[in-house]
Structures are given as C-alpha cells and as structure tokens.
Amino acid sequence: MSAVLAALYPWTKALHIIAVISWMAGLLYLPRLFVYHCAAERGSSSSETFKVMERRLLRAIMNPAMIAAYVFGLSLLLTPGIVDWQSGWIYAKLGLVAVLTWHHHRQASWMKEFAADRNERPARFFRMQNEVPTLLMIVIVIMVVVRPF
Numbered sequence: 264m265s266a267v268l269a270a271l272y273p274w275t276k277a278l279h280i281i282a283v284i285s286w287m288a289g290l291l292y293l294p295r296l297f298v299y300h301c302a303a304e305r306g307s308s309s310s311e312t313f314k315v316m317e318r319r320l321l322r323a324i325m326n327p328a329m330i331a332a333y334v335f336g337l338s339l340l341l342t343p344g345i346v347d348w349q350s351g352w353i354y355a356k357l358g359l360v361a362v363l364t365w366h367h368h369r370q371a372s373w374m375k376e377f378a379a380d381r382n383e384r385p386a387r388f389f390r391m392q393n394e395v396p397t398l399l400m401i402v403i404v405i406m407v408v409v410r411p412f
C-alpha cells in the first residue's frame with residue numbers, strides 16, 4: 264500500500280491540485296451568482312435560470328471537486344515521508360480546510376433558500392461572503408508551500 268502510494272505520488276498531487284482548483288472556482292463563483300440572483304424578481308425567468316445555474320454548479324462541479332480534493336488529499340497524507348506530523352503547518356492547513364468545508368455547506372444552504380424563493384439576505388452579504396474562500400485559500404496555500412512552522 265505504502266509503495267503504491269509513493270509510486271503514485273506525483274499523480275496524486277497533480278489530481279489533488281486539479282480538484283482544489285475546480286472546488287475553489289465554484290466556491291468563488293457561486294456567491295457571485297447569488298449577488299445577481301438578488302436583483303432578479305422572484306418567479307421571473309431570470310430567477311429560474313439562476314436557480315438552474317446554481318444547482319448545476321453545486322451538484323456537478325463543487326460537490327464532486329470537494330470529494331476529489333479530500334480523496335487525493337487524504338492519499339497524500341498517507342503517502343510515506345510527505346507529512347512530518349511534528350510540524351504545525353499540517354494542523355493549520357487541515358483546520359482551515361475544515362473551515363472551507365463548513366463554508367461550502369453554508370453556500371449549499373443559501374442555494375436551497377434561493378431555490379425555495381426564501382432568500383432574505385441582501386446582495387452586499389454575498390459580496391462580503393465572497394472574501395471568505397479567497398482568504399482561506401491564500402493561507403492554506405502558504406501553509407502547504409512555505410510551511411512556516
């Protein structure tokens with residue numbers, strides 16, 4: 264098992280990065296759709312179009328990309344010699360990934376509110392929420408590449 268993971272390491276890392284990029288693209292784009300959706304009248308054809316776009320983005324891209332990021336990320340964790348469990352960066356990274364995952368689920372619950380025409384939040388709220396995954400992504404990448412502690 265360890266030998267297989269070690270042999271596959273470059274591929275696992277490439278697939279992890281591809282999955283993370285796809286997940287981040289969705290986490291950054293879905294709140295933008297919510298911003299425009301706020302301006303569409305309930306029941307209008309544009310509101311219905313936003314519902315379809317939001318559902319497809321979450322179900323067809325974000326959910327599978329998140330699962331793939333976890334599967335390949337966990338495989339990297341199990342690859343011998345990759346993570347030194349005495350260093351702090353890996354705990355910081357995994358903690359921030361947990362916050363990112365929580366944010367993913369918040370976005371999914373907002374999508375359900377829009378789908379049921381029950382959103383009461385203003386466009387400004389979704390504009391501000393857009394900063395959350397951006398900040399998390401910056402710190403996560405610094406943790407895994409710079410490994411400051």
Ligand code: HEM
Nearest residue numbers: 276283332333336337339340345346360400403404407408
């Ligand atoms: C989903 C849970 C995740 C787990 C379990 C995980 C775990 C890991 C591990 C163990 C590595 C290997 C480090 C190495 O090869 O040196 C890695 C690499 C990497 N991860 Fe993650 N990760 C996760 C999510 C993320 C997220 C959300 C991001 C970015 C927003 C990210 C960005 C990266 C990058 C850029 C690398 C490559 C770093 C390098 O060049 O060595 N990961 N990840």
